[in-house]
Amino acid sequence: MAELGRLLIYEASRDWLVTVSGEIQTPCGIAECEFIDPREPVKVVPILRAGLVLVEQIGSVLPATQTYHLGGTIVAALEELRNRGADPKLMRVICAVAAPPALTKLSEKFPGLRVYAGIIDPELNDKGYIIPGLGDAGDRSYNTES
Numbered sequence: 001m002a003e004l005g006r007l008l009i010y011e012a013s014r015d016w017l018v019t020v021s022g023e024i025q026t027p028c029g030i031a032e033c034e035f036i037d038p039r040e041p042v043k044v045v046p047i048l049r050a051g052l053v054l055v056e057q058i059g060s061v062l063p064a065t066q067t068y069h070l071g072g073t074i075v076a077a078l079e080e081l082r083n084r085g086a087d088p089k090l091m092r093v094i095c096a097v098a099a100p101p102a103l104t105k106l107s108e109k110f111p112g113l114r115v116y117a118g119i120i121d122p123e124l125n126d127k128g129y130i131i132p133g134l135g136d137a138g139d140r141s142y143n144t145e146s
Contacts, residue, residue: 001053001054001056001096001141002053002054002056002057003057004054004096004118005053005054005055005056005057005058005094005096006056006057006058006060006061008054008094008095008116008117008118009054009055009057009058009061009062009094010061011116012092012094012114012116013042013061013062013092016090016092017036017037017040017042018036018037018040019034019035019036019037020034020035020037021033021034021035022034022035036062036064038064041066042062042064042065042066043065043066043067043068044058044062044065044066044067044068045067045068045069045070045077045081046067046069046070047070047071047072047073047074047077048069048070048071049141049142050096050136050141052069052141053141054094054095054096055067074093074095074102074106075105075106075109078091078093078106078109078110078113079109082110088110088111088112088113089111089112089113091110091113091114092113092114092115092116093106093113093114093115093116094116094117095115095116095117095118096117096118096119096134097117097118097119097120097121097130097133097134098115098117098119098120098121098130099120099121099122099123099124099130099131099133100120100122100123101123101124102124102130103115103120121133
């Protein structure tokens with residue numbers, strides 16, 4: 001799950017982060033490069049507990065990231081972030097598994113939001129679990145039962 005998170009974080013961040021141009025000295029000379037602008041804060045908000053595994057390796061992709069934590073559902077977390085002034089068009093959701101009903105709800109409630117999922121499974125069961133999905137991803141990641 002951590003490696004999946006790293007790959008999804010890269011994919012979600014590669015086309016929207018503010019960059020600056022600069023030069024670095026290599027063993028063979030000077031190279032022109034683009035860097036993520038450190039003056040523009042990148043904040044990551046994993047949904048506790050399952051989201052922690054997905055952001056485990058974020059430092060290897062975005063080393064200057066600030067991490068905050070929220071519990072509950074992705075909808076509740078996004079509403080809280082929007083209430084605090086975050087623009088859904090600047091937010092990215094990274095998840096291991098998604099289902100069409102959840103994606104529809106997110107697009108209706110948060111126009112412009114982008115979602116990056118490892119896989120999209122077809123449906124939800126009566127408990128709200130994605131089918132076939134993973135079951136409780138937090139329990140699976142931490143070898144516990146709720």
